[in-house]
Amino acid sequence: MHIDEILQCLRAVHIAPDVFVRTSSEEHKRRSLAIYKQLDAAGYIELRDAEQLYCESCDEFAADSLAVGKCPACNAAADSNLCENCGLAIQHSLLRDAVHTPCGHALTLRPIRQAHFNFERLAPTLDRAIEGSGWPDTIKHKEIEWLRTELRALPMSRHFDCGVTLVAPAEVAGQTLLTWFEGLWCFDTGIERICKQNGADYDDTMRSPDTKLLFFMGQDNRFYYTIGVTASLLARGYAIPHNHAIQDYYKLEGAKFSTGRDHAMWADEVARDIDPSVLRYYLARIAKAFGSDDNDFQIEGLVRAAARIHLFETALRKHAGSNAKLTVDTLKPERVLDIEHYCQAMHEARVWAALDAIDAFFEGGGLARSEAGASATEISVFLSMLHPVVPVLAARYGAFFFGAGWRPGLDNCAVWPSADTLSVMDAPLFGEPIPDAFIAAYEQRFRAAPATT
Missing domain, CATH: 1.10.730.10 (Isoleucyl-tRNA Synthetase; Domain 1)
Structure with missing residues (x-):
C-alpha cells in the first residue's frame, strides 16, 4: 500500500526512480546475505549474548515498530530501533516503558544470542575516514562524537518474522537481519542492478575513484546511514560515501x-x-x-x-x-x-x-x-x-x-537560438496564482481553531 502511494506521489511531481528496490525481492535478499557474508569473512561480525523484548501475552519476541516506548536519552516516543527525535540507536534493554503495539501489553526482556557488527575493531579506521571526509560539519561531528564517546557493537539480527533470514551460523539461524542494516542495503542492490544493465562490473564500479555515493535522507535515518552503511562499505574495502544530504523533518504549520x-x-x-x-x-x-x-x-x-x-x-x-x-x-x-x-x-x-x-x-x-x-x-x-x-x-x-535539441549544460552552454523556434509562447504559465479555493481549504484544515464543547 505505501509503496504505491509513494510512487504515485513521486510521479505527481515528475520524479521517476531509475531503480526501485523491493526489500522483499529475491534479488535483494541474495545481495543482503552476500554483504553479511563479506563482513563476516572480514572478521567484523561477532555472536554475542544480548536481550530482546518479549511479549508474554502473545508469546512472541517483539522488534522494530511492534515494540514502542520512550527514548532513554530524550524521553520522546520511540520504537525499539531508533529515536526519531534525537537519532539514538536504542538497545532493547534501555527502551523505557516498552509495550507490544499489537496487544498493548508491557514487554519483558529475554536473553538471546545475537549477531553484532564489531564497531570497536573498525572504529579507528572509520574515525579517520569520516574526519577526512567532505561531509557537512554538523553530521561529521555527531558521528565522530559517537565513535569516541559512545562506541559499541551494534546488533545486526533478531527474532522477527519480517526481513532477510539468516541460515548460518547455527546460533542465529532463523533470525532476520536488522532493518537498519538490510533495509539500507537497498542502495547496494540497486547499484548491482544498474551495473548489470550497463554491462559493468559491480566491484570495479564500487572501487573506481570516479564513483561517488550521495545519500539523501530524513533525520531519522541519519545514524545508521552515516555509521552503519558507511562502516559496511569501509569494511568491504570500498570508499565511504562522498556526502550525506540530511534534512530535519519537513514541518507543516510548525x-x-x-x-x-x-x-x-x-x-x-x-x-x-x-x-x-x-x-x-x-x-x-x-x-x-x-x-x-x-x-x-x-x-x-x-x-x-x-x-x-x-x-x-x-x-x-x-x-x-x-x-x-x-x-x-x-x-x-x-x-x-x-x-x-x-x-x-x-x-x-x-x-x-x-x-x-x-x-x-x-x-x-x-x-x-x-x-x-x-x-x-x-x-x-x-x-x-x-x-x-x-x-x-x-x-x-x-x-x-x-529548439527540441536543447540540453542543459553549464560548461558549453553558448547555443544559438534555433531558426525554427516559435515566435509566440502560447503555453500556459507554470507559475499561476495559487487558487483561492485551495488557500481557503488549507486554512480551514490546518489553521481553523479547534471546536469547543
Whole structure:
C-alpha cells in the first residue's frame, strides 16, 4: 500500500526512480546475505549474548515498530530501533516503558544470542575516514562524537518474522537481519542492478575513484546511514560515501506531519491544484540542512514560490518573438561567479544554496531588467541552473528558445537560438496564482481553531 502511494506521489511531481528496490525481492535478499557474508569473512561480525523484548501475552519476541516506548536519552516516543527525535540507536534493554503495539501489553526482556557488527575493531579506521571526509560539519561531528564517546557493537539480527533470514551460523539461524542494516542495503542492490544493465562490473564500479555515493535522507535515518552503511562499505574495502544530504523533518504549520492526526498533505493531492513545478520549487527552497530547524511548509511560502516562478517566466517571455536576435555573448565575471557558487552548492547537495545562486544570477543579469537585455547564453545558463529543480519548465522554455535539441549544460552552454523556434509562447504559465479555493481549504484544515464543547 505505501509503496504505491509513494510512487504515485513521486510521479505527481515528475520524479521517476531509475531503480526501485523491493526489500522483499529475491534479488535483494541474495545481495543482503552476500554483504553479511563479506563482513563476516572480514572478521567484523561477532555472536554475542544480548536481550530482546518479549511479549508474554502473545508469546512472541517483539522488534522494530511492534515494540514502542520512550527514548532513554530524550524521553520522546520511540520504537525499539531508533529515536526519531534525537537519532539514538536504542538497545532493547534501555527502551523505557516498552509495550507490544499489537496487544498493548508491557514487554519483558529475554536473553538471546545475537549477531553484532564489531564497531570497536573498525572504529579507528572509520574515525579517520569520516574526519577526512567532505561531509557537512554538523553530521561529521555527531558521528565522530559517537565513535569516541559512545562506541559499541551494534546488533545486526533478531527474532522477527519480517526481513532477510539468516541460515548460518547455527546460533542465529532463523533470525532476520536488522532493518537498519538490510533495509539500507537497498542502495547496494540497486547499484548491482544498474551495473548489470550497463554491462559493468559491480566491484570495479564500487572501487573506481570516479564513483561517488550521495545519500539523501530524513533525520531519522541519519545514524545508521552515516555509521552503519558507511562502516559496511569501509569494511568491504570500498570508499565511504562522498556526502550525506540530511534534512530535519519537513514541518507543516510548525508541527511534524502526522497522518494519524490528519496533519498532512499528499503530493499527488496538492498537484491537482498546484503546478508540480511550483511545488517542487517550494519544497526545494525549504529543504534546509539538518540542525537548522527551518523547513516549515506554509501556504504563504507556496504563494511566494508561485510568484517567483511567475517572475522567472515573465522575464523569459519578454524575449518571445525576438529569438533570432538573441546574441551569444561571454558572461560577465559576476555571472560566472554565480555559476561557480551554484556548482559548488550542487556538488555539496545544498540545493537551497544553489537556489540562492540562481536568484543572484537572475537578479544580476539582463533577465531581471525591464528592457530586453539578456543574451542567448544567459537564457540557456539560467534554464540549465533551473533544470534540476523544475525540469519540465526548463525543458519547455529551452525548446522554445533553442529548439527540441536543447540540453542543459553549464560548461558549453553558448547555443544559438534555433531558426525554427516559435515566435509566440502560447503555453500556459507554470507559475499561476495559487487558487483561492485551495488557500481557503488549507486554512480551514490546518489553521481553523479547534471546536469547543
